[in-house]
Amino acid sequence: xxxxxxxxxxxxxxxxxxxxxxxxxxxxxxxxxxxxxxxxxxxxxxxxxxxxxxxxxxxxxxxxxxxxxxxxxxxxxxxxxxxxxxxxxxxxxxxxxxxxxxxxxxxxxxxxxxxxxxxxxxxxxxxxxxxxxxxxxxxxxxxxxxxxxxxxxxxxxxxxxxxxxxxxxxxxxxxxxxxxxxxxxxxxxxxxxxxxxxxxxxxxxxxxxxxxxxxxxxxxxxxxxxxxxxxxxxxxxxxxxx
Numbered sequence: 001x002x003x004x005x006x007x008x009x010x011x012x013x014x015x016x017x018x019x020x021x022x023x024x025x026x027x028x029x030x031x032x033x034x035x036x037x038x039x040x041x042x043x044x045x046x047x048x049x050x051x052x053x054x055x056x057x058x059x060x061x062x063x064x065x066x067x068x069x070x071x072x073x074x075x076x077x078x079x080x081x082x083x084x085x086x087x088x089x090x091x092x093x094x095x096x097x098x099x100x101x102x103x104x105x106x107x108x109x110x111x112x113x114x115x116x117x118x119x120x121x122x123x124x125x126x127x128x129x130x131x132x133x134x135x136x137x138x139x140x141x142x143x144x145x146x147x148x149x150x151x152x153x154x155x156x157x158x159x160x161x162x163x164x165x166x167x168x169x170x171x172x173x174x175x176x177x178x179x180x181x182x183x184x185x186x187x188x189x190x191x192x193x194x195x196x197x198x199x200x201x202x203x204x205x206x207x208x209x210x211x212x213x214x215x216x217x218x219x220x221x222x223x224x225x226x227x228x229x230x231x232x233x234x235x236x237x238x239x240x241x242x
Contacts, residue, residue, distance in 0.1 A: 015048075161207065
C-alpha cells in the first residue's frame with residue numbers, strides 16, 4: 001500500500017513475443033494496424049504492447065482483456081488525439097517499447113508516463129543542442145565523449161516520460177525542460193512554457209529512472225506533488241501479468 005503523499009505505480013517489463021495467444025487479444029482495429037506494419041520486429045513489438053496493456057488493464061478493471069475499451073479524448077482540447085485511457089477507471093497507464101523491450105506503467109488516480117530507448121551510437125553531440133536546455137548542455141559537455149550516448153538517452157527518456165505523463169507529445173519543445181543531470185537523482189528542475197501551467201510554473205512531476213537492462217535507458221514520470229512508490233516486474237511474456 002502506498003504511503004501518504006506517494007503514488008503507487010507498477011512498471012511491467014516484457015520481452016517481445018508474437019504468438020497466436022498474444023495476437024488473439026487485439027481488437028479488430030488493432031489487428032488492422034498490426035497487418036499494416038511491414039517489418040516483423042515492428043509487428044512483434046506492437047502485438048506484445050497491445051497484449052500487455054490489455055492484460056494489465058483487464059486485471060485492474062475486472063474486464064476481459066479483449067473487451068477493454070480505450071478513449072483518446074484530449075484533456076486540453078477534447079479532440080480524439082489525447083493520451084489513451086480507460087474511461088471511468090481509476091487506473092492510468094503509459095506504454096513504450098524499443099528494441100526487444102516493452103514496458104507498461106500503471107498508476108492509480110495519477111497520470112504516469114514511461115519511456116524506454118535502446119542506446120544507439122547516434123551523433124549525440126549534434127543532436128544534444130536540439131534537445132537539451134542551456135544548463136543541461138553545459139553539464140552534457142562535461143561528460144566524457146565515450147559516455148555521452150548513454151547520457152543523451154537518459155535525458156531523452158526522462159523528458160519523454162514527462163511529456164507522456166502530462167499528455168503532450170513532441171509538439172512541446174524539449175529544450176524548455178531542464179532535468180537533473182545523468183548520474184543524479186531524476187528530477188524536473190524547471191519547465192519554460194509548461195502546458196496548462198497558466199504562468200504558475202511547471203506542473204508537479206515526480207521522476208524515477210528504471211531498470212530496463214544493459215544497452216537501454218528508461219524513465220518513469222508521474223503527475224503528482226508527492227513521490228512515486230515504485231514496483232518493477234520482469235515478466236516472461238505479456239500475458240504473465242501478476
